[in-house]
Amino acid sequence: MTTATSGPPKDEPGAPAFRLPFWVGGDTNAFFGLGFNVMVNVLTLAGLCLGVLNIPGSDVYGVILPALGIQLLIGNVYYTYLARRLAVKEGRTDVCAMPYGPSVPHMFIVVFVIMLPTYLATKDPIKAWAAGLAWSFIIGLIVLLGAFVGPYIRKYTPQAAMLGTLAGISIAFISMRPAGQMWEAAWIALPVMVILLIGFFTDLKLPFGLPVGLVALLVGTAIGWAGGYMEPADVTSAAKDIGIGLPTLQIDMLVDGLKEVSPLLATAIPLGIYNFTEGMTNVESAAVAGDEYNLRAILLADGTGAVVGAALGSPFPPAVYIGHPGWKAAGGRTAYSMATGVVIALFCFLGFFSLLNALLPTPAIVPILLYIGLLIGAQAFQEVPRAHAAAVVLALLPNIASWATGQMDNVLSAAGTSAAEVGDEALAGAGVVYHGLKAFGGGAILAGMILGAIAAFIIDRRFLWAAGYAGAGAVLSFIGLVHGEEVRWNAAGQVSLGYLFAGLVLLGFGLREYFTTRNAEAPDPVEPGEAAPAVTEEPAPDTEVTVAK
Numbered sequence: 001m002t003t004a005t006s007g008p009p010k011d012e013p014g015a016p017a018f019r020l021p022f023w024v025g026g027d028t029n030a031f032f033g034l035g036f037n038v039m040v041n042v043l044t045l046a047g048l049c050l051g052v053l054n055i056p057g058s059d060v061y062g063v064i065l066p067a068l069g070i071q072l073l074i075g076n077v078y079y080t081y082l083a084r085r086l087a088v089k090e091g092r093t094d095v096c097a098m099p100y101g102p103s104v105p106h107m108f109i110v111v112f113v114i115m116l117p118t119y120l121a122t123k124d125p126i127k128a129w130a131a132g133l134a135w136s137f138i139i140g141l142i143v144l145l146g147a148f149v150g151p152y153i154r155k156y157t158p159q160a161a162m163l164g165t166l167a168g169i170s171i172a173f174i175s176m177r178p179a180g181q182m183w184e185a186a187w188i189a190l191p192v193m194v195i196l197l198i199g200f201f202t203d204l205k206l207p208f209g210l211p212v213g214l215v216a217l218l219v220g221t222a223i224g225w226a227g228g229y230m231e232p233a234d235v236t237s238a239a240k241d242i243g244i245g246l247p248t249l250q251i252d253m254l255v256d257g258l259k260e261v262s263p264l265l266a267t268a269i270p271l272g273i274y275n276f277t278e279g280m281t282n283v284e285s286a287a288v289a290g291d292e293y294n295l296r297a298i299l300l301a302d303g304t305g306a307v308v309g310a311a312l313g314s315p316f317p318p319a320v321y322i323g324h325p326g327w328k329a330a331g332g333r334t335a336y337s338m339a340t341g342v343v344i345a346l347f348c349f350l351g352f353f354s355l356l357n358a359l360l361p362t363p364a365i366v367p368i369l370l371y372i373g374l375l376i377g378a379q380a381f382q383e384v385p386r387a388h389a390a391a392v393v394l395a396l397l398p399n400i401a402s403w404a405t406g407q408m409d410n411v412l413s414a415a416g417t418s419a420a421e422v423g424d425e426a427l428a429g430a431g432v433v434y435h436g437l438k439a440f441g442g443g444a445i446l447a448g449m450i451l452g453a454i455a456a457f458i459i460d461r462r463f464l465w466a467a468g469y470a471g472a473g474a475v476l477s478f479i480g481l482v483h484g485e486e487v488r489w490n491a492a493g494q495v496s497l498g499y500l501f502a503g504l505v506l507l508g509f510g511l512r513e514y515f516t517t518r519n520a521e522a523p524d525p526v527e528p529g530e531a532a533p534a535v536t537e538e539p540a541p542d543t544e545v546t547v548a549k
Helices: 025-051 057-090 104-122 125-155 159-184 186-201 212-226 232-239 251-258 262-288 295-312 324-329 336-350 353-359 367-383 386-414 424-429 434-441 444-459 463-478 493-521
Strands: 100-102 318-320
Touching: 025 057, 025 100, 025 104, 025 212, 025 324, 025 336, 025 353, 025 367, 057 100, 057 295, 057 318, 057 336, 057 353, 100 104, 100 336, 104 125, 125 251, 125 262, 125 295, 159 186, 159 262, 159 367, 159 386, 159 444, 186 212, 186 367, 212 367, 232 353, 251 295, 262 295, 262 318, 262 324, 262 367, 262 444, 295 318, 324 367, 336 353, 367 386, 386 434, 386 444, 424 434, 434 444, 444 463, 444 493, 463 493
Parallel strands: none
Antiparallel strands: 100 318
8 A cells, every 4th residue: 555645734834735746657657557458448349339239330439439438538537536636635645546437347248138139139230229328328327326325335344245246356357358368369468467567566667667558568569560460451441440420419319228128127227236336345445545535426427427428329337447456556646547538538539449459469458457356356355354354255256156157158159059958957967057156146246245244244243233134135136136137026036045044043143142242241149248249350461353344
């Protein structure tokens, strides 16, 4: 954690006025790191629109990406404002802005769960696009609602549960895909990864103070071009897509999508909750790194970005990103986030992303995502009480289960079949515990928080609190927000019953603990006329006590 730098208290006579620099050297490092992170995500979502949904390139580069550019400006500029406000309030120059960009999990979910089925059913990419806009709009409304209930959830949830489920997301959804992409061309990616690890995890500086992220990208790009990984013809073709595209309102398309809103709610409700829960855990992660942001302000930007983006034509909800501690450790302060938003927005408005895709090798870009995954996974174990390590592991496991079953579903779909068609017996015969993992990973981020909280409270012998979270798990699994494949009544009844029975067991232990403690504290009765025994007070030995936040 970076040590705060501040001047004398403002109320001291003669104290110099607090000066907060707008840009520092570390902002350059963080800008290139976050910028490449967001850039590869924008390249990915553009590729999904073109290659999976067959949305015309003119619409992708002329409507969707300019709308995304407005979303990025809303979030990144606002987060820079919040960072500078916090820095001035606390008299510190080491405050780091929250990172922001298109949500990676939602990117794949809206394409493969919402838009692709619509496209396959109608053979109309515009109808699929409209369904995506409606879905993103609903997500934004749910996140706006979460801005008002999220702070209460954060207040009563152990830190191990929040950081643990965040570690699960970072390991499964942020790290694994980039790792696979890296090892498809390890001769390009491994040198890039080594440069990033040296630059961000050691105190060594590159010659002439060059930014680590930029040097890593240039080295990887040079290796890729020299080794024949890239095609010069692709650059010429991509240059034709350059052109100014300004965002325009797409209200008619949004309204068309909302006419078929009912099927969208089954995924929009849990994923909207996922969005504000992830935002909540990211704010907790930033607090651990020393920057205590107002959760409501953070989530309001997320929800507003999704609503505005949907109205302008972007079906991709934005989110506060995992990675604040990483960018802070890299030297990022208040301006790197705004610079990222402005530059990526300009690229969206000018149609540069087709050209960037042709110029930059993917294996040279994605190692930055692996770095973020490593950092957030490590933070979960470093910052929580040591006794809560098991709770962290339990909290991260549902996200790994969700990622694994998603990979299974994608493979089966590519083979033209599904788990239902293959059959339980064949899956079990191959050693695949498909349905158990599917249930375990349903609503993974919420499930991880509940399980992690139960474990942390048990470790602290706060059984009544653990019972309360088990009760929450019973309710949420019954309606399918956790451990269910869809939101409906009795979505995961057997799981709900399991949480209920677990809650009763915990309630029994809680009552036993309560009465045992009460009896131990009660003094022995004194017979009439008998003097009370003298009490000799001895200093209590030093004891380490673990308290859940």
